Amino acid sequence: MKLHHDTFPTPVGDFSVAFDDEGAIYATAFGGRRALQARLPRATELASVRPAPAIRQTVTAYFRDGVSTFALKLKPLGSAFQQTVWAELRRIPSGKTCTYGDIAHRLRSSPRAVGRANATNPISLFIPCHRVIGADGQLTGYAFGQTIKQRLLEHEGALPPAGP
DSSP states (O other): OEEEEEEEEETTEEEEEEEOTTOOEEEEEESSHHHHHTTSOTTOEEEEEOOOHHHHHHHHHHHHHOOOOOOOOBOOOOOHHHHHHHHHHTTSOTTOOEEHHHHHHHHTSOHHHHHHHHHTOSBTTTSOGGGEEOTTSOOOOOTTOHHHHHHHHHHHTSSOOOOO
């Protein structure tokens, strides 16, 4: 599979996106091409750099205006269980968090299975895996680091801003 890609700056660092000819998103990453390629199946080729105006506008609106409803076509590749978990992640409203256990309870699964599916989410930000926290309220792992996770949650109002 050949996909186009674009990388552009955000307040929390570069953001990259892989998409097809119709603009459907297969993967995103905070970082550049290498970080993006790691989110895709091995056989996927990032063939060409192509600006993605609609995606850029959506991400800009998220950071500038707090827009949290994304009208983008997403095509994450994964198992039926992963797809179910990722659909559940999209139900977590901006400004809110939930735990792996909360999601596992709703899906009649285990927190560990939910955590694994969450960790393999290829479309960060638009499938908001950053809104999932540990049962003790701690910011648990995030593919792009705790600092970015914290900044996204602060931006959304789910956490108070960090001190000076």
